[in-house]
Amino acid sequence: MARIVAVINLKGGIGKTTTVVNLSAGLALKGARVLLIDIDAQGNLAMALGVRARRTLYEAIVEHKPLADLRINARPNLDLVAADESLLLAQQAMAGRADWVRVLEQLVRPLRPEYDFIFFDCGGSLTVLNQNALMAATEVIVPTTVEPFSVRGLEKLIAQIARVKGSTSVVRAIIPTMVDPRMKQSIELLAHLNRTYGRLVMPPVRVNVRLSEAAAVGKTIYEHDPRSRGALDYAQIVELLSKEWHFQPARPAPPVPAQARPAGPAGRGEPIVTGGGEVQTNTCPNCGHSLQRATVAGYRITYCANCRYRRQELINGGG
Secondary structure, three states: OOOOEEEOOOOOOOOHHHHHHHHHHHHHHHOOOOOEEOOOOOOHHHHHHHHOOOOOHHHHHHOOOOOOOEEEEEEOOOEEEOOOOHHHHHHHHHHOOOOOHHHHHHHHHHHHEEEEEEEEEEOOOOHHHHHHHHHHHOOEEEEEEEOHHHOOOHHHHHHHHHHHHHOOEEEEEEEEEEEOEEEOOOOOHHHHHHHHHHHHHHOOOOOOOHHHHHOOOOOOOHHOOOOOHHHHHHHHHHHHHHHHHOOOOOOOOOOHHHHHHHOHHHHOOOOOOEEEEEEEEEOOOOOOOOOEEEEEOEEEEEEEHHHHOOEHHHHHHHH
């Protein structure tokens, strides 16, 4: 049965859709079957993946069409139910129903056996659809920028999740986005997040223009620039979450598109994202815990899940 993951923050412009696209694409490259459901009336998911959808979530909510009839295949192992501005009308229709808070849960239930993960890309306010996504979710991922208003808003969101779900145990990860390590404020707020939320805080996604470029041309970051900081950062988070979720693909990963393979000797058809498990002969120089290993876009990344130590090198030894 699929894990149902709501990616949510009540503040806009913090990288929710970018996170949904690149986490789900990374999982799909590892062999996971993934369904994306856009519940934001802006409908950015289809654009970010470079696909056009003739049918949307509105038809499932208002016209009672099965979600299975509305999904389109965006990438190998990656399907999408798109959205557009018609969701504003759909929310009005939902509000009048006695079961209004369970609508999405009922819609996705028949599809759970077909997928490993179902992601909701939530909007930037506490809408009827966002409350539905929280009710349906088995996991919640919260992207956040490291800015004072965002960090303060995170506390309110966590409290809201506790009210809706009865606890905060569904919060699986907090992902700092658009982090500029040159800025003192970013470093200080990142440290505050780690002190406050501990192991829930994932390694930061650094500021990288390639991420916005990728969305603008309808590609994942692994397709647009697999050796960029954005690709490395999101791929590392995919590895950590895969271990957290004990995900082991039951089928081979899809072939990596030629444009997404790194050039040169390191690019001999290697997957963008692969698992490596513990490095038995190595320990973290900072804390002594066992190091983990992942292969990402021609780089070998060695990292510590305990203290966030990280080292990366080209597989061909070039850097």
